[in-house]
Amino acid sequence: MNNSKGIHVYNEIGKLKTVLLHRPGNEIENLIPKYLKRLLFDDIAYLTQAQKEHDKFSKILTENGVEVLYLTDLINEALIDNKVRKSFIYDFFNEVKITSKNLRNTLMKYLNNMSSTELVRTLISGIKVEAVPSLKNKSLADMVREKVEYPFYLDPIPNLYFQRDPFASIGSGISLNVMSTPTRRRETLFAHYIFKYHPRFKEVIKWYERTYEFPIEGGDILVLSPKILAIGISQRTTPEAIEIIASRLFKSNESFETVLAFDIPRTRAYMHLDTVFTMVDYEQFTIHPGIEKPLNVYSIRKSNKNDLYIKFEQSKLSDILKKYLNLSEVNLIRCGGGDYIAAGREQWSDGSNTLAISPGVVVCYDRNYVTNQVLRQNGIKVLEIPSYELSRGRGGPRCMSMPIIREDI
Numbered sequence: 001m002n003n004s005k006g007i008h009v010y011n012e013i014g015k016l017k018t019v020l021l022h023r024p025g026n027e028i029e030n031l032i033p034k035y036l037k038r039l040l041f042d043d044i045a046y047l048t049q050a051q052k053e054h055d056k057f058s059k060i061l062t063e064n065g066v067e068v069l070y071l072t073d074l075i076n077e078a079l080i081d082n083k084v085r086k087s088f089i090y091d092f093f094n095e096v097k098i099t100s101k102n103l104r105n106t107l108m109k110y111l112n113n114m115s116s117t118e119l120v121r122t123l124i125s126g127i128k129v130e131a132v133p134s135l136k137n138k139s140l141a142d143m144v145r146e147k148v149e150y151p152f153y154l155d156p157i158p159n160l161y162f163q164r165d166p167f168a169s170i171g172s173g174i175s176l177n178v179m180s181t182p183t184r185r186r187e188t189l190f191a192h193y194i195f196k197y198h199p200r201f202k203e204v205i206k207w208y209e210r211t212y213e214f215p216i217e218g219g220d221i222l223v224l225s226p227k228i229l230a231i232g233i234s235q236r237t238t239p240e241a242i243e244i245i246a247s248r249l250f251k252s253n254e255s256f257e258t259v260l261a262f263d264i265p266r267t268r269a270y271m272h273l274d275t276v277f278t279m280v281d282y283e284q285f286t287i288h289p290g291i292e293k294p295l296n297v298y299s300i301r302k303s304n305k306n307d308l309y310i311k312f313e314q315s316k317l318s319d320i321l322k323k324y325l326n327l328s329e330v331n332l333i334r335c336g337g338g339d340y341i342a343a344g345r346e347q348w349s350d351g352s353n354t355l356a357i358s359p360g361v362v363v364c365y366d367r368n369y370v371t372n373q374v375l376r377q378n379g380i381k382v383l384e385i386p387s388y389e390l391s392r393g394r395g396g397p398r399c400m401s402m403p404i405i406r407e408d409i
């Protein structure tokens with residue numbers, strides 16, 4: 001592991017130096033069709049294949065000089081102190097509303113017998129009722145719970161391999177996000193403990209906290225330049241959260257001057273801005289044609305009196321990007337080459353969700369061959385990873401990764 005401390009992310013495309021991933025594990029094997037919708041997954045995935053694909057993703061990154069950190073390692077390193085470990089477990093119980101004293105004690109005993117690695121793995125993959133010794137002296141809540149015949153005390157966390165979302169690196173700090181659905185809220189506990197206790201990360205400043213009121217998720221946050229952020233107003237991210245982050249950033253010593261808020265349609269297929277718009281080179285972006293017409297963009301800037309100055313941007317997207325990023329040309333590369341059918345199909349499997357590892361070099365799913373071809377025609381180097389299973393969770397290479405350090409450009 002390299003020794004650089006903290007976070008450094010001032011752009012979307014500068015050479016990626018360090019990135020955070022989570023390799024999918026048994027949480028995927030605990031999904032059943034009945035609960036898919038609530039757990040925000042679209043199909044039953046085959047874990048062995050998903051892991052192969054994820055390992056390939058990680059290998060491509062490593063081969064390109066990126067330091068890959070795994071969430072499970074960081075959290076293990078953060079939980080060394082026994083008191084911290086206990087409070088992490090209690091936070092999990094509180095998050096899923098395990099309130100019965102008896103059940104809390106029984107589960108605590110069950111978890112306390114585990115090594116730290118096992119504990120973390122279990123909290124992620126879920127706790128099956130049958131795995132825990134049966135309760136003695138049941139409370140009313142325990143009895144009611146038993147009648148429901150739900151197989152888990154703790155649900156699996158199948159979306160954890162989408163490390164883009166629970167927190168987002170912005171400049172030298174992070175937004176510790178408020179997830180919009182209950183199923184993903186436990187995910188932010190990992191970041192909460194890492195950024196509080198891990199020696200490498202505990203000094204990092206937070207622009208947003210998981211206890212705030214308004215949802216915001218990392219897939220909506222794009223650091224376009226040291227001065228400009230783009231944040232989606234989406235199914236998952238609220239305008240109120242964007243205002244709070246903007247004003248925290250503008251009051252800090254950071255270089256950010258403008259937040260462009262992209263108002264995108266609220267739909268499952270476009271749950272975050274990065275499912276329809278990513279940056280691939282200095283002046284090139286991918287975009288899903290399905291959002292171009294309904295897109296409204298607002299600019300948020302610092303006004304003199306420490307207030308926010310908010311304006312609706314009248315121009316078309318390429319002109320807005322030219323103006324704020326100081327570019328003479330902007331090329332919007334359309335998902336599926338702009339073809340209605342290909343764009344719809346490939347966006348669904350994250351064709352516009354690219355992860356840039358340096359200017360003009362991106363990691364993409366192999367299945368989106370139309371979009372990948374168009375990217376190449378525009379001079380972009382596309383590194384493909386297999387995507388039979390990973391794509392069933394509705395997220396691509398950008399969704400699966402959180403940059404920790406990027407080189408400035």
Ligand SMILES: NC(=[NH2+])NCCC[C@H](N)C(=O)O
Binds near residue numbers: 398
């Ligand atoms: N940054 C992203 N686009 N992440 C995709 C997350 C997908 C995940 N199944 C969810 O619905 O939350």
